[in-house]
Amino acid sequence: MITRAFSGRAARGLGNRFTREMAGAPLAPYQVQNSLTRDMRAASTQRGDSGLLSLWAGQAAALAREVPAAELVAQIIREADAVLARLAPER
Numbered sequence: 817m818i819t820r821a822f823s824g825r826a827a828r829g830l831g832n833r834f835t836r837e838m839a840g841a842p843l844a845p846y847q848v849q850n851s852l853t854r855d856m857r858a859a860s861t862q863r864g865d866s867g868l869l870s871l872w873a874g875q876a877a878a879l880a881r882e883v884p885a886a887e888l889v890a891q892i893i894r895e896a897d898a899v900l901a902r903l904a905p906e907r
Contacts, residue, residue, distance in 0.1 A: 822857065822870040824849030830877065833867035 817831045821838035824846035829835070834856075843849050853870075860868035883891075 820849065822850070822853050827870075827872060828874060828877075830871040830873050832869070832871060834869075 817835060818826050818828050819831075819835045819838070820826050820843050821835050821841075822829075824844055844852060856868055857870060860866075
């Protein structure tokens, strides 16, 4: 989703409790809104409360899938090897 709730600037992130509760609420401009939410975000980080954190994500976040780290690293290596093989000059 795109939200201004945390910083006052439009940014793409994952929806959570704070973004839902702030939807449609009047927000301060950038820097002011960012300052107003700073302590809340810091406390949420310490508590591990993702409901009040800014969870920034790009456009492809919905395409992410859960995979074991070893499998992900192996896939990255295979893909990198394939790219390098295509780039290597023929001998």
